Structures are given as structure tokens and as C-alpha cells.
Amino acid sequence: MMLYQAHRFAIAPMMEWTDRHCRFFHRRLTRRALVYTEMITAAAVLRGDRARLLAYDPAEHPVAVQLGGSEPAALAEAARICADLGYDEVNLNVGCPSDRVQEGRFGACLMAEPVLVGDCVAAMKARVNVPVTVKCRLGVDDQDPEEALDAMADAVVAAHGDALIVHARKAWLEGLSPRENRDVPPLDYDRVYRLKQRYPALAVVLNGGIGALAEACSQLDRVDGVMMGRAAYREPWRLLDVDPLLFGEPRPATSTRAAAEAMIPYIEREIAASVRLYAIVRHMLGLFHAVPGARAFRRHLAEEAVKPDAGIDTFCTALAKLVGGARDMGDMAA
Ligand SMILES: Cc1cc2nc3c(=O)[nH]c(=O)nc-3n(C[C@H](O)[C@H](O)[C@H](O)COP(=O)(O)O)c2cc1C
Numbered sequence: 001m002m003l004y005q006a007h008r009f010a011i012a013p014m015m016e017w018t019d020r021h022c023r024f025f026h027r028r029l030t031r032r033a034l035v036y037t038e039m040i041t042a043a044a045v046l047r048g049d050r051a052r053l054l055a056y057d058p059a060e061h062p063v064a065v066q067l068g069g070s071e072p073a074a075l076a077e078a079a080r081i082c083a084d085l086g087y088d089e090v091n092l093n094v095g096c097p098s099d100r101v102q103e104g105r106f107g108a109c110l111m112a113e114p115v116l117v118g119d120c121v122a123a124m125k126a127r128v129n130v131p132v133t134v135k136c137r138l139g140v141d142d143q144d145p146e147e148a149l150d151a152m153a154d155a156v157v158a159a160h161g162d163a164l165i166v167h168a169r170k171a172w173l174e175g176l177s178p179r180e181n182r183d184v185p186p187l188d189y190d191r192v193y194r195l196k197q198r199y200p201a202l203a204v205v206l207n208g209g210i211g212a213l214a215e216a217c218s219q220l221d222r223v224d225g226v227m228m229g230r231a232a233y234r235e236p237w238r239l240l241d242v243d244p245l246l247f248g249e250p251r252p253a254t255s256t257r258a259a260a261e262a263m264i265p266y267i268e269r270e271i272a273a274s275v276r277l278y279a280i281v282r283h284m285l286g287l288f289h290a291v292p293g294a295r296a297f298r299r300h301l302a303e304e305a306v307k308p309d310a311g312i313d314t315f316c317t318a319l320a321k322l323v324g325g326a327r328d329m330g331d332m333a334a
Contacts, residue, residue: 006062006089006131007163007205009216009246010034011239012229013066013091013135021275022283023060024266026232028259029239032247033232034062039093041106042069045078054085057266064089066135068096070106070116072123083128089162090124092117094136094152097171097181108171108181111140111148118155131162135207135227137171138191145170145191153199163203165227166192182230193222213238213245220246237289256287260319268312277310281318288322296321 011018011026013036023035040053045067056063065087069075079090094117096107110117117134124132134156139148149166156164169185176184187209196204207227210216216226232239237256243249253259267280281301288294300318304310 006034007133007165007203007225007227008032008220009242010064010165010205010225010227011036011232012207012227013037013039013064013093014229014233015039017233017283019279020056020060021270021280022233023063024057025263025280025283026236026239027060028253028262029236029251029256030242031252032249033239033242034064034089035060036091037063037065037087039066039068039096042067042071042074042078045081046074050081054082054087056085056087058086061086062088064091064133066091066093068093068106070110070113070120072116072119075120076123076127079124079132080127083130087130089131089133090128091133091135091165092120092124094134095167095171096178097140097173097176098178108137108140109173111137111143111152111171114148114151114155117152118159121156121159121161125160133163133165133203134161135165135167137167137169138188139170140173141170143170145188149191149195150198153195153202157199157202161202163205163224164195164199165205165207165225166195168192168206168208189219196223213241217245233283234286235289236284236287256289256291257319257322260284260287264312264315267315271311276308277312277314278305281305281315292323293321 011033015038018036018038026035044053065082067075067078082090093107094110121132136152138145153164168187168189171181192206203224205225205227206219206223210226210228211231219226240251240256243251253262270280271277285298285301288297297318300321304314
């Protein structure tokens, strides 16, 4: 059933969250999860501050870039630039419902234009050798998810897309905010299972509402991969069990604390390059689960790491608030 092992477990693209610091941090917890950038528009790749927008650390591999756009030639050129920079996959966003995105005629509103999505995928595939994938919804507004999702899959398959990642709920383009669109429309995993049955040769990745790794594992009987978003970000301690539970490999760090300590050289390097401490450690606030001192760790960072001159000492002081040395709390222990 496994077509594309890279997708067995992925951490979702999340604007303002999965920046390069976040991805580097998550990589201290799992070697195997596929990590995604925030959505970057094709226009920004072509005309923006490319070096800043697309910067990543080699340790982040495997790392996928998510593009937003609907113009095949621009997406193809943006994809080529990303592939040349070494990104391991190019993903097209067909799921974001924000107004800004709708004005640009991309994101979730492309659910209504599967032929155009196919053209975009085909154009990107023609320019890059890395996998090209699509992340979509079940449908938008009053679309029938049975038809809309199959139409999208037909287009992706015809264009030789490498995987379809499905956020298993509809999006309402009018009336719901982007945040409400992540919670209010009901999840329908069965629709995604039917998709996989109907397209056995297409790698299908399930996304939406997965809260624990045990849940992710059980989904793998029915789909090729699972993508976890908010739970991975808010409760990163869960990621420490990704490699053993989903890939049968040892953890990259013996404990969440060891993973935090492994961030120290990176933090020092980035601070030397004028990055603010908080820009990095804000992603780490939820790292410690059921560890005595976790609250003091979080509070110290929230209060002290925001100060302009905060440095590695601030981080080390926060770590020292943990009681009892290395603890090994992940999903398996929880
Ligand atoms: C803060 C935030 C930002 C997001 N930004 C993106 C994005 O840039 N591209 C995208 O495809 N999905 C984005 N999403 C949606 C997630 O990728 C994912 O589909 C959604 O959160 C459902 O998965 P979850 O229930 O595991 O969080 C975002 C979600 C959140 C919470």
C-alpha cells in the first residue's frame, strides 16, 4: 500500500508557525517526518526576497516547499527555483480559504477548478525532478464532496502528481474565517478512505484532527500517510515517537530535554546572525509534557526571551527550571 514512503508522516504547512526555526526544531525530535514550509506564493518566489523566503538549513531535509498560485507558468518557474535550492518536494496549496488568497484565485477556491490545478501540476512536473503534490479539501461551499474530490484526484492523476494530501473537511469561502474553516466544517475521514479505494495507485495522505501518534498509526491501514498540524505544533513532545512508532527507527534524541539541548548550537548561531531568541524558542513552548518544571520553563521564555537582548543564557536558565534531568515523555509513555 505504501507508494511514497516520504509521506507516511508529515507535519503540515502552517503560516507563521512552520518557519525555518520551527522545522529545525522539529527535526531534533524526528529524522523521518516530512516537514513543510509555510505557504509561499509563486509571485513571492519569482519577485520577492527569495533568499529570505526560501532559506532553510540542510539539516531540515526532507523538507517540502508549499507554493500558492494558479498560473501554471509562474508555478513551474517557482517550482524550478525551489527544486534547484534543494527542496525535496513541491506542494500546491488548494486548501487555504483566506480572502487574500481568494482574490489571487488560488488556495481552496481552486477546488472548483480541477482542470486548472491539473495544468499547474503538469507544468511543475515538466520543470522539476522532485515529487509534485497537492494539498486540498473535500470541497468548497455547496460542492458535493463525492464529485469535487474525485474531480481533483482525476486531475492530479492525469498530470502525474505524486500525492494528494486531503484536509478531510470542506471549506466555506463565505461566512467562515480561516480559523473557523479549520474547525467548523465536520471531518469526514470516510470520504478520504473512499478516495484511496477508488485511486489505489495514487498516494493519499489524510490530514485534519489527528491528535496522537497512535491515531496516525491506525490510519495507515487505510491511507498511505498522515499529516499532523496543530497537535504537532502545540505538543511537539509527540514528535519524539514518530521515528520508533511509524518508521521502526530509534529516536534522534533520548528525551525532550536532550532535544532542547540539541538546539543550543543552532540558537547561538542564529543569535549571532541577529535572529531574536524568541523567534526560535516560541516554537518550543509546548515541548515538555508532564515534566516537572515545564510551566516554569514556558513562563521564563514567555517573559524573558522576548527581551531584545535575550540570549542563550535566557534559554539555558529556562531549561534549568526543569526538575529531574532527562525525562522521556512521548506518546508511548503518555
Ligand atoms: C496557524 C495555521 C496556519 C496554516 N497555514 C497553512 C498553510 O500555509 N498552508 C496549508 O496548506 N494549510 C495551512 N494550515 C492548515 C494545516 O496545514 C492543516 O491542514 C489543518 O490545520 C488541519 O490539520 P490539523 O487538524 O492536524 O491541524 C494552517 C493551519 C494553522 C493552524
